[in-house]
Amino acid sequence: xxxxxxxxxxxxxxxxxxxxxxxxxxxxxxxxxxxxxxxxxxxxxxxxxxxxxxxxxxxxxxxxxxxxxxxxxxxxxxxxxxxxxxxxxxxxxxxxxxxxxxxxxxxxxxxxxxxxxxxxxxxxxxxxxxxxxxxxxxxxxxxxxxxxxxxxxxxxxxxxxxxxxxxxxxxxxxxxxxxxxxxxxxxxxxxxxxxxxxxxxxxxxxxxxxxxxxxxxxxxxxxxxxxxxxxxxxxxxxxxxxxxxxxxxxxxxxxxxxxxxxxxxxxxxxxxxxxxxxxxxxxxxxxxxxxxxxxxxxxxxxxxxxxxxxxxxxxxxxxxxxxxxxxxxxxxxxxxxxxxxxxxxxxxxxxxxxxxxxxxxxxxxxxxxxxxxxxxxxxxx
Amino acid sequence: xxxxxxxxxxxxxxxxxxxxxxxxxxxxxxxxxxxxxxxxxxxxxxxxxxxxxxxxxxxxxxxxxxxxxxxxxxxxxxxxxxxxxxxxxxxxxxxxxxxxxxxxxxxxxxxxxxxxxxxxxxxxxxxxxxxxxxxxxxxxxxxxxxxxxxxxxxxxxxxxxxxxxxxxxxxxxxxxxxxxxxxxxxxxxxxxxxxxxxxxxxxxxxxxxxxxxxxxxxxxxxxxxxxxxxxxxxxxxxxxxxxxxxxxxxxxxxxxxxxxxxxxxxxxxxxxxxxxxxxxxxxxxxxxxxxxxxxxxxxxxxxxxxxxxxxxxxxxxxxxxxxxxxxxxxxxxxxxxxxxxxxxxxxxxxxxxxxxxxxxxxxxxxxxxxxxxxxxxxxxx
Numbered sequence: 012x013x014x015x016x017x018x019x020x021x022x023x024x025x026x027x028x029x030x031x032x033x034x035x036x037x038x039x040x041x042x043x044x045x046x047x048x049x050x051x052x053x054x055x056x057x058x059x060x061x062x063x064x065x066x067x068x069x070x071x072x073x074x075x076x077x078x079x080x081x082x083x084x085x086x087x088x089x090x091x092x093x094x095x096x097x098x099x100x101x102x103x104x105x106x107x108x109x110x111x112x113x114x115x116x117x118x119x120x121x122x123x124x125x126x127x128x129x130x131x132x133x134x135x136x137x138x139x140x141x142x143x144x145x146x147x148x149x150x151x152x153x154x155x156x157x158x159x160x161x162x163x164x165x166x167x168x169x170x171x172x173x174x175x176x177x178x179x180x181x182x183x184x185x186x187x188x189x190x191x192x193x194x195x196x197x198x199x200x201x202x203x204x205x206x207x208x209x210x211x212x213x214x215x216x217x218x219x220x221x222x223x224x225x226x227x228x229x230x231x232x233x234x235x236x237x238x239x240x241x242x243x244x245x246x247x248x249x250x251x252x253x254x255x256x257x258x259x260x261x262x263x264x265x266x267x268x269x270x271x272x273x274x275x276x277x278x279x280x281x282x283x284x285x286x287x288x289x290x291x292x293x294x295x296x297x298x299x300x301x302x303x304x305x306x307x308x309x310x311x312x313x314x315x316x317x318x319x320x321x322x323x324x325x326x327x328x329x330x331x332x333x334x335x336x337x338x339x340x341x342x343x344x345x346x347x348x349x350x351x352x353x354x355x356x357x358x359x360x361x362x363x364x365x366x367x368x369x370x371x372x373x374x375x376x377x378x379x380x381x382x383x384x385x386x387x388x389x390x391x392x
Numbered sequence: 393x394x395x396x397x398x399x400x401x402x403x404x405x406x407x408x409x410x411x412x413x414x415x416x417x418x419x420x421x422x423x424x425x426x427x428x429x430x431x432x433x434x435x436x437x438x439x440x441x442x443x444x445x446x447x448x449x450x451x452x453x454x455x456x457x458x459x460x461x462x463x464x465x466x467x468x469x470x471x472x473x474x475x476x477x478x479x480x481x482x483x484x485x486x487x488x489x490x491x492x493x494x495x496x497x498x499x500x501x502x503x504x505x506x507x508x509x510x511x512x513x514x515x516x517x518x519x520x521x522x523x524x525x526x527x528x529x530x531x532x533x534x535x536x537x538x539x540x541x542x543x544x545x546x547x548x549x550x551x552x553x554x555x556x557x558x559x560x561x562x563x564x565x566x567x568x569x570x571x572x573x574x575x576x577x578x579x580x581x582x583x584x585x586x587x588x589x590x591x592x593x594x595x596x597x598x599x600x601x602x603x604x605x606x607x608x609x610x611x612x613x614x615x616x617x618x619x620x621x622x623x624x625x626x627x628x629x630x631x632x633x634x635x636x637x638x639x640x641x642x643x644x645x646x647x648x649x650x651x652x653x654x655x656x657x658x659x660x661x662x663x664x665x666x667x668x669x670x671x672x673x674x675x676x677x678x679x680x681x682x683x684x685x686x687x688x689x690x691x692x693x694x695x696x697x698x699x700x701x702x703x704x705x706x707x708x709x710x711x712x713x714x715x716x717x718x719x720x721x722x723x724x725x726x727x728x729x730x731x732x733x734x735x736x737x738x739x740x741x742x743x744x745x746x747x748x749x750x751x752x753x754x755x756x757x758x759x760x761x762x763x764x765x766x767x768x769x770x771x772x773x
Contacts, residue, residue: 028409034715051432284710299707306687326680329665334415
């Protein structure tokens with residue numbers, strides 16, 4: 012099947028690696044001349060608004076997918092007039108705007124932080140009075156990896172925070188005092204069949220995911236699946252969807268959803284019977300889903316900005332390396348390492364052995380995760 | 393690392409899929425305009441004797457590999473003057489000639505069928521007198537998937553068999569009355585470190601592998617590893633080597649070795665901690681080997697000539713599909729299906745459920761394998 016993929020980053024690259032054995036042929040459509048997925052298919056380097064290039068993409072594809080949240084919705088709308096776009100434009104439209112996203116959560120009885128749209132400094136004051144401080148001011152659109160977010164702890168931080176956003180439409184969200192960050196990777200087939208992976212426990216630093224660890228038999232699994240199921244059904248969704256959640260006590264609060272494969276699901280390549288990438292493709296191709304069962308436990312460590320010595324990574328038992336073929340740059344996701352183990356204890360031991368190879372942020376993430384694990388198990392950090 | 397790969401078939405394709413996440417960039421050098429690995433790298437479509445093209449390959453590669461037994465040794469010799477060729481030309485030279493291969497087995501005290509070189513009808517008569525009938529007359533060179541082989545049961549079949557080979561150098565091998573066919577996939581790193589996968593039990597029909605099943609805790613594992621280890625050491629080998637063996641009672645007889653990744657090791661993609669493809673690349677790149685530990689049990693069913701309905705394959709639990717991107721053609725390997733399970737009993741059940749989807753040869757192979765399993769377990773077929 013011919014897949015027209017909008018976006019050419021590492022998610023498209025890993026989708027292509029999963030899809031080529033299924034007989035997929037990819038067209039990678041991205042304005043980025045250095046799109047790291049481009050070598051794995053036919054490369055179309057055009058702007059997302061180039062109607063002629065999009066018509067050519069439509070003519071040479073059986074189905075359109077996207078790997079990137081900031082593809083313009085009008086690009087999907089344009090293509091959807093000609094061939095199936097999966098997931099559909101509505102899922103992207105709502106995800107692109109934090110206010111619409113939170114309104115959707117509210118409509119579906121999925122708990123989330125108190126929020127208020129902010130279009131002016133006056134709005135911001137009103138919002139703060141309503142939901143209280145501390146709170147986080149976020150751009151409504153175009154935010155990812157923590158960009159465009161400012162924590163406001165007290166009144167005198169409001170004006171500078173608003174100034175920092177440069178007057179763009181925003182949202183104020185009450186700061187959630189959470190115990191941990193988790194995500195559930197869900198997938199819905201064209202037939203309506205759904206499947207869910209075990210939760211992932213995620214550690215961020217400076218807004219970027221550093222570590223994601225699969226959680227077998229997690230007590231919050233059922234609750235997270237219920238919320239994800241509501242999103243899948245409401246959006247008549249086809250493909251993989253990731254729902255990011257905060258856990259506070261026994262409650263989950265939705266943070267945001269991503270209408271695509273997700274960084275916190277990279278461990279599914281080795282750690283599940285079928286990876287999120289293959290299941291996304293099975294779904295958008297109209298094929299049956301594969302099993303999401305865990306294979307042991309697994310963790311993904313993101314490689315941010317630099318890549319440690321390959322021989323030392325691969326010389327550590329139970330590790331797999333995934334490089335994205337991108338040039339080094341501070342803050343850039345260059346690859347990830349997956350660690351597989353038979354037990355959480357073994358996993359934490361390997362993570363600890365590996366931590367010397369990684370940047371201080373990743374080490375902190377590993378240490379934090381170990382701390383949480385120990386807390387849960389009643390041990391000491 | 394830049395890998396210059398001689399040959400562009402499915403083995404090169406699966407090597408590329410395993411190597412891209414390790415940061416490998418491939419040049420696929422093959423005279424075949426439709427080489428199915430070519431889209432995964434820079435494609436060089438030239439004859440193996442094209443010195444200028446080979447010089448360009450050498451200049452643009454860090455190491456040379458090959459996926460195909462019938463690459464001319466002089467091509468490897470030429471390249472080896474300029475950069476590392478792994479495994480080296482000697483491993484290929486000996487594997488390409490059945491007489492040299494059997495002489496190597498004999499030198500290394502690896503038991504094999506009685507054999508005799510045959511260059512004329514007179515030689516054939518002399519050989520038959522020495523080793524007895526039934527015996528198999530095989531071309532010394534260029535044979536694979538059972539081509540160029542004739543079974544001789546009685547004296548009057550000798551002249552037609554010799555005629556069929558067209559006078560090319562041959563070998564007569566006594567027919568082995570074996571209980572089963574197995575193979576061991578071995579790998580040796582540039583450092584000399586070696587590792588072995590669990591044995592694979594293989595079923596052929598018309599000379600083509602139909603089914604390969606991983607064998608945890610097989611009683612012949614240690615013996616097979618000893619023989620493979622001798623080959624690896626003698627050849628100062630770097631990369632994956634497959635040794636095909638016949639089991640007769642408690643004895644193993646070497647049939648042939650392949651100086652490359654092997655069809656009977658395709659189940660290692662899902663069924664082992666590190667696939668044969670990744671370990672071959674780790675070896676030739678000078679990196680540490682990955683674990684060869686089994687993940688449950690797994691079987692590979694080859695898709696020969698036609699591809700069954702994808703939705704039905706993928707709708708069967710625990711199956712993975714690998715298509716090679718080749719046009720359908722009778723007798724051609726178009727892909728394979730891997731089945732994973734927690735136990736041999738579950739594996740045989742899934743193989744049985746799947747058998748309706750495959751060609752009659754594959755069904756027979758599955759039935760035969762089940763029969764052998766049942767025999768071993770003392771059950772009834």
